[in-house]
Amino acid sequence: MTATPLTATDFRHALGQFATGVTVITAPRPSGPGPSQIPGQAYGMTANSFTSVSLDPFLTLVCVDQRSHLLPLLKQNRLFGVNVLKEHQQDVSIYFARPDQTPEAEAKLGIRYRWTPAGIPLLEDTLAQIVCKVVASYIAGDHTIFLGEVQSADLFPGEPLLFFRSHYRQLAPPRQ
């Protein structure tokens, strides 16, 4: 019997069986002239490829699409924020999966930032705010893997937003 070749749809469905949390990777936009370079503005990208890598040293990774607006920001800035979304933040996840990000749209969604002394924007009202320093990057097909050494981690109470089979989900109550 000949195995049927795996299609891109099959691949997506197979990987969609793996439930994840949802993060927004944040970085400052570079200051300077130009319409997309407003000083003090943040850029965010929804990502569920965020993974723990090593305990000694504290390493994580995130995979970023080569075409993403975030990619040049991570290459330039070398520091980024990882913001773990709470269960009620599906609209925040959808917003940061779009390239057209404006302060007006963020105000409507109630999105607020806390800026670290090093100039990294972190999303308020999330489950965790983690700051990582890029220590290596690897081109992997149509994505780049950024290896991030954790500089700080702030944790907050709440429940996570989940992503499973291309849909947002919430945790069921724990079994007794």
Ligand SMILES: Cc1cc2nc3c(=O)[nH]c(=O)nc-3n(C[C@H](O)[C@H](O)[C@H](O)COP(=O)(O)O)c2cc1C
């Ligand atoms: C739940 C979810 C998870 C995602 N995870 C990733 C990811 O890990 N890496 C990635 O490059 N894009 C991921 N995306 C897609 C990006 O959020 C987004 O589509 C892409 O950055 C387009 O915007 P841009 O061109 O401005 O960067 C994800 C989208 C969603 C909704």
